[in-house]
Amino acid sequence: MSTSNSSQYASRFHQGQGFYSFSLGNLTVTSVSDGFLVFDDPQAALAPKADSQEFDTILRKKFLSSDTAYTHINTLLIEGNGKKVLIDNGCGDSLGPSAGLLVKHLANAGVKASEIDIVLVSHAHPDHIFGTITRTGEHVFPNAHYMISKEEWDFWTDPNIKISSPFGDEMARAAILGAQRHLKAIEDRVSFFDSEQEIMPGIRAIRAFGHTPGMMAFIITSNRKRLIYTADALHHFVVTLARPDWELGVDNDPVEAIVTRMRLLEKITSVEAPLVHVPHFPFPGIGHIREEHAGYVWEPVVWEW
Numbered sequence: 001m002s003t004s005n006s007s008q009y010a011s012r013f014h015q016g017q018g019f020y021s022f023s024l025g026n027l028t029v030t031s032v033s034d035g036f037l038v039f040d041d042p043q044a045a046l047a048p049k050a051d052s053q054e055f056d057t058i059l060r061k062k063f064l065s066s067d068t069a070y071t072h073i074n075t076l077l078i079e080g081n082g083k084k085v086l087i088d089n090g091c092g093d094s095l096g097p098s099a100g101l102l103v104k105h106l107a108n109a110g111v112k113a114s115e116i117d118i119v120l121v122s123h124a125h126p127d128h129i130f131g132t133i134t135r136t137g138e139h140v141f142p143n144a145h146y147m148i149s150k151e152e153w154d155f156w157t158d159p160n161i162k163i164s165s166p167f168g169d170e171m172a173r174a175a176i177l178g179a180q181r182h183l184k185a186i187e188d189r190v191s192f193f194d195s196e197q198e199i200m201p202g203i204r205a206i207r208a209f210g211h212t213p214g215m216m217a218f219i220i221t222s223n224r225k226r227l228i229y230t231a232d233a234l235h236h237f238v239v240t241l242a243r244p245d246w247e248l249g250v251d252n253d254p255v256e257a258i259v260t261r262m263r264l265l266e267k268i269t270s271v272e273a274p275l276v277h278v279p280h281f282p283f284p285g286i287g288h289i290r291e292e293h294a295g296y297v298w299e300p301v302v303w304e305w
């Protein structure tokens with residue numbers, strides 16, 4: 001076995017605890033983990049109306065249990081054109097010690113929170129925007145400008161907002177109060193963008209309404225290489241792909257979310273087959289999706305140090 005080629009890589013490890021880095025054209029892209037959460041009743045979150053036996057069978061075929069579901073929280077750091085852009089900022093200190101690890105994992109990747117120029121927010125759920133300020137109100141990313149869709153901003157800041165949650169009324173209330181608190185904190189440092197608009201060079205938003213009323217996915221392009229950040233249009237790496245037509249308990253409008261999911265999956269499985277980053281798929285949440293039978297299958301990237 002020859003090891004002669006390995007010397008060129010020896011001084012350049014791209015991965016470490018909680019981060020996974022690679023090149024996309026001229027950009028450096030890093031999946032940064034915020035940690036994980038566990039759903040105690042996965043079916044209520046992922047497929048409340050589905051036949052339980054089919055739900056179990058789909059998971060069992062992949063040697064997974066239907067008793068609990070392990071949910072990763074992956075954010076995405078994009079470095080290039082002199083900017084550091086973070087897509088979503090995790091859940092901060094809102095969801096217990098297994099999550100809220102983003103700043104620590106960014107530091108492992110050699111990036112300080114103060115170096116983040118822009119936080120691009122896909123939607124205002126706790127695990128995507130509650131990393132904005134600490135319990136005492138200090139900004140976690142003190143120099144960051146924030147960007148979010150106007151539809152998402154208007155929905156959460158409406159004083160008459162109502163949502164339901166598969167995790168109960170208390171969680172729904174905490175989600176609303178938390179979103180309002182974090183959005184209020186950025187009102188003097190936020191701007192809005194539209195779908196299909198180039199937000200900054202190489203980053204375009206795709207309308208992905210349904211999971212929340214103003215959620216956006218993103219297409220990142222550099223030198224003809226493409227990556228799609230799906231936001232929560234996809235949720236579980238096995239169930240949501242095997243049965244993308246199933247309504248999810250975590251979706252605000254499950255029917256609209258299915259239309260969004262199908263449209264996005266069509267784009268992802270086009271001839272071009274872009275790389276995909278999914279916040280809740282197993283870390284680093286980067287890979288490809290291909291069609292199989294009536295559904296889809298996740299093909300994660302092969303880990304490279």
Ligand SMILES: [Zn+2]
Pocket residue numbers: 125127128232279280
């Ligand atoms: Zn989420």
